[in-house]
Amino acid sequence: MQFDAPRGYPLGTNTTFKVASSIVIPILNLLTKRDWRGGENLPKTGPVIVISNHVSYADALVFAHFLFRNGRAVRYLGKDSVFKIPVLGKILLAAGQIPVARESDKASHALDSALGLLKAGHCVGIYPEGTLTRDAKLWPMVAKTGIARLAIMSKAPVIPIAQWGDQNLLAPYSKRLIFWRRTKITYLAGPALDFSKWYGKEEDQAALIEATAYAMSEITKLLEQIRGELAPHEIFDPHKSNLPRTGNFKKKKD
Numbered sequence: 001m002q003f004d005a006p007r008g009y010p011l012g013t014n015t016t017f018k019v020a021s022s023i024v025i026p027i028l029n030l031l032t033k034r035d036w037r038g039g040e041n042l043p044k045t046g047p048v049i050v051i052s053n054h055v056s057y058a059d060a061l062v063f064a065h066f067l068f069r070n071g072r073a074v075r076y077l078g079k080d081s082v083f084k085i086p087v088l089g090k091i092l093l094a095a096g097q098i099p100v101a102r103e104s105d106k107a108s109h110a111l112d113s114a115l116g117l118l119k120a121g122h123c124v125g126i127y128p129e130g131t132l133t134r135d136a137k138l139w140p141m142v143a144k145t146g147i148a149r150l151a152i153m154s155k156a157p158v159i160p161i162a163q164w165g166d167q168n169l170l171a172p173y174s175k176r177l178i179f180w181r182r183t184k185i186t187y188l189a190g191p192a193l194d195f196s197k198w199y200g201k202e203e204d205q206a207a208l209i210e211a212t213a214y215a216m217s218e219i220t221k222l223l224e225q226i227r228g229e230l231a232p233h234e235i236f237d238p239h240k241s242n243l244p245r246t247g248n249f250k251k252k253k254d
Helices: 015-031 059-069 080-084 088-094 107-120 146-154 205-227
Strands: 032-037 048-052 074-079 098-100 123-126 158-164 183-189
Touching (some): 015 032, 015 059, 015 088, 032 059, 048 059, 048 205, 059 123, 059 158, 059 183, 074 080, 074 107, 080 088, 080 098, 098 107, 107 123, 107 146, 123 146, 146 205, 158 205, 183 205
Parallel strands (some): 048 123, 048 158, 074 098, 074 123
Antiparallel strands (some): 158 183
């Protein structure tokens, strides 16, 4: 799939993105106090994959704000149900975002789109866990292998970024923003990850699992710096849990 090269500043901004950011960013500035670090690790031009932990529905907006202020307009791989919401779905598509049919055989279409965006020089944003973490204390959980496959096939730089505080702006699975106080939110970007040892192994499931664990461990190390504590030794694995794979983890399977 072919895409136009990113233009404007922040790089990758189009008309829809610019209009939406002019509305959303002032609101976020009113609602949040920001501690943003590591922006120098983000390439100012060329393809880049940015990955982060996922704790709140607010993540996508705040992460986009962080990237926007550091010179890049992100293209997300997002669940397709959001794109079916009237008006919002059309806005997201016009801004260049990519719908993903999670847990289906159509999910590979998103990989093709992401590869096309990277080939054109865009910034592609991914939450490797694929949904909000199910860990009781909101530590990153075992992620899906899509990020490893994309990194190996594209050979684009992958920047790990940890964040903490979005859950205090909008609690996990809640739809009620905290308006009565300014919420402190911290983002910390690390240096690019090295996936070269796995190049050529995009069809090797063991290699993909290993590469994915490496990426998530680097995000977790950054999050430990932010939180000032160590993550639990045992990582929550949704594949070994009876919790639903997507949606509200507080709801049990039928």
